[in-house]
Structure formats: C-alpha cells, structure tokens
Amino acid sequence: MANPFGAFCEDFYVNMRLGSQMNLPHNRETLLHFFERIQRQFPGMTRFRKSDNGELNLEEDRSSESYRWVSVEQKRISAGHVNPGTIEESLKMHTMLLEHAPHLLGISPVEIDYLDVLFGFDLGFSGNHDEIIADSLLCDSPLTCLTEERGAKPVDFQPTVTVALSDDCRLQARIDVVTRTNSYQVRTGDYSDDVISVYLILRRYWGDRPKEPMEKLFAGMAERADALCHAHILPKVVKPISNAIASRS
Numbered sequence: 185m186a187n188p189f190g191a192f193c194e195d196f197y198v199n200m201r202l203g204s205q206m207n208l209p210h211n212r213e214t215l216l217h218f219f220e221r222i223q224r225q226f227p228g229m230t231r232f233r234k235s236d237n238g239e240l241n242l243e244e245d246r247s248s249e250s251y252r253w254v255s256v257e258q259k260r261i262s263a264g265h266v267n268p269g270t271i272e273e274s275l276k277m278h279t280m281l282l283e284h285a286p287h288l289l290g291i292s293p294v295e296i297d298y299l300d301v302l303f304g305f306d307l308g309f310s311g312n313h314d315e316i317i318a319d320s321l322l323c324d325s326p327l328t329c330l331t332e333e334r335g336a337k338p339v340d341f342q343p344t345v346t347v348a349l350s351d352d353c354r355l356q357a358r359i360d361v362v363t364r365t366n367s368y369q370v371r372t373g374d375y376s377d378d379v380i381s382v383y384l385i386l387r388r389y390w391g392d393r394p395k396e397p398m399e400k401l402f403a404g405m406a407e408r409a410d411a412l413c414h415a416h417i418l419p420k421v422v423k424p425i426s427n428a429i430a431s432r433s
Contacts, residue, residue: 188270189413192422193305194379198274199264200402201300202285207258209289215240215256218288222254225280229254252277259297261285271410275403282399296390299398301405303413305422306379309429312370313363313380314338320428321361321421339367349408354389357412359421380425384409384417 189196209215219242223229228244229252235241243253250267254277263281268274278301285291309316318338322328330336346358364378386405388394394401 188268189305189418189422190267192307192418192426193382194308195267195304195306197264197266197302197304197306198268198271198278198406199262199300199302199304200278200281201263201298201302202261202282202291202398203297203300204259204291204295205297206295208256208261208291210238210240210256210258214289218256218285219254221284221288222277222281226252226277228252254281256289261289264302271406275406278402278406279399282402283397286398293390293393296398298390299388299402299405301386301402301409303384303409303417305382305417307382307422307425307429308377308379309432310375310377311365311432312338312375313365313378314341314370316380316425316428316432317341317343317361317363320424337370339365339370349386352392354391355405356387356389357409358385358387359383359417360385361421361425380429382417382422382425384413386412 219232219240222242226244229242231243231245233241238258240256241253244251250265250269252265253263255262261281263278265274265277315338318328318331318341321343322341331338340363342363343361344358346356349355349357360383362381362383364380365375369375386409388401388405
C-alpha cells in the first residue's frame with residue numbers, strides 16, 4: 185500500500201501551505217509558466233481547473249490510490265501528496281515549489297506570513313463521529329460531563345490544541361480533530377461514509393524573516409512533524425480512534 189501509515193488510517197497525506205500577506209500574481213503568463221514548470225517535474229499532473237472563487241488547481245488523477253495536487257489561491261500556495269510511499273517522496277514536490285515559487289511568482293521573503301507542514305490522517309466510519317471522539321479521546325475528561333444527562337448524544341466533539349515549540353512562539357504545533365457528523369444524521373441514524381480527520385500542523389510564522397531558504401526550513405519542520413507523529417499523534421490520537429472504530433465494526 186502506498187501509505188506509510190496505512191495500518192492506522194485509510195488515507196495519509198503531507199500538505200504544504202505558504203501564506204502571503206499580499207495577493208499573489210494571477211496574470212495568465214506567470215501562472216501558466218508556474219504550472220508548466222510543475223508539470224515538467226511531475227508529468228502525471230495534467231488536470232487543470234479553476235474554481236468559482238478564482239482558485240487554480242493542478243493535480244494528478246484523484247481516483248488513483250496516490251496522487252499530488254497544487255493550488256494557487258489569492259494569498260496562499262497549497263500542495264499535497266496523498267498516500268505517498270514514504271515521507272521523503274512526499275517532500276519532493278513541496279521542496280521544488282518552495283525553491284521555485286519565489287522567482288516564478290515573484291514572492292518576496294518580506295511578504296511571507298507563514299509556512300505550514302500538515303500531516304493528515306483520514307479514518308472512515310459510518311456512524312456518529314463525535315461519539316467516537318468522545319469515547320476514544322475524551323472519555324475521562326470533565327468536558328464530557330454533559331453526556332451523562334439522560335438521552336444526551338454527542339454532536340460536536342472536535343478538539344483543537346495548539347502549543348508553541350519555540351521561545352519566540354513563532355514555531356507552533358496544532359492538533360485538529362475534524363468530525364463530519366451533523367445533527368440530522370444523529371437524529372435520524374442515517375449516517376454517511378465520511379471520514380474522521382486528524383491533522384498535525386506545524387506552522388512557522390515569518391515575523392523575524394529567517395535567513396535559511398524556505399525549502400530547508402520546511403524539511404526541518406517535516407522532520408519534526410514526523411517525529412511528533414510517531415511519539416504522540418499515532419499512539420495517543422490516531423490509534424485510539426482507530427480502535428474505537430474497530431470495536432463498533
């Protein structure tokens with residue numbers, strides 16, 4: 185399986201986001217040159233589309249088990265590799281984008297707002313997602329006290345935790361648990377096949393204008409994220425959710 189964490193989730197992905205404080209260029213020649221440069225490096229990225237809000241996307245076939253995508257928004261470049269064979273493989277496109285985006289899109293270090301690396305885990309469950317999270321992650325927490333009321337059912341259990349990893353607070357790590365069950369589904373018992381997502385996001389704010397190249401900073405952040413996943417996210421977040429899902433199968 186093209187997924188280094190396939191034993192614990194249905195899909196795993198590594199995303200990169202580079203945020204600017206100014207609008208990115210959206211003229212035809214500049215953007216086409218940028219996407220053509222990506223295609224030369226990754227020939228499978230042939231699907232180009234423009235959304236109603238002006239977002240431009242270039243991607244591989246999403247029906248494949250593993251695929252890449254790139255998006256240029258008004259003030260952000262985003263990219264992802266879904267189910268890469270290795271973490272190193274997932275970083276190839278992100279590194280290339282960070283190396284070439286400054287001169288291809290005219291992005292100056294002065295305008296950069298933040299740089300993100302996101303490790304995402306999707307776990308499928310056709311049932312009450314929020315109940316799964318309440319039971320697997322918050323069962324001993326005082327915050328679940330309302331579930332002790334007669335007839336109470338979890339409808340919004342989406343914990344988010346952010347910590348600073350540096351003294352200046354410019355390097356931060358966040359855990360997001362995203363559920364996709366709505367009140368109608370809980371009320372009727374008619375659940376979809378949506379996924380529960382767990383995100384580990386490392387964000388580097390650009391306030392001090394770091395001297396290192398962006399691609400080098402990103403590689404270090406990805407290495408740190410990988411270590412955090414193995415030390416904390418997998419054993420303490422993803423596995424308990426996976427076990428709770430398995431117990432209801």
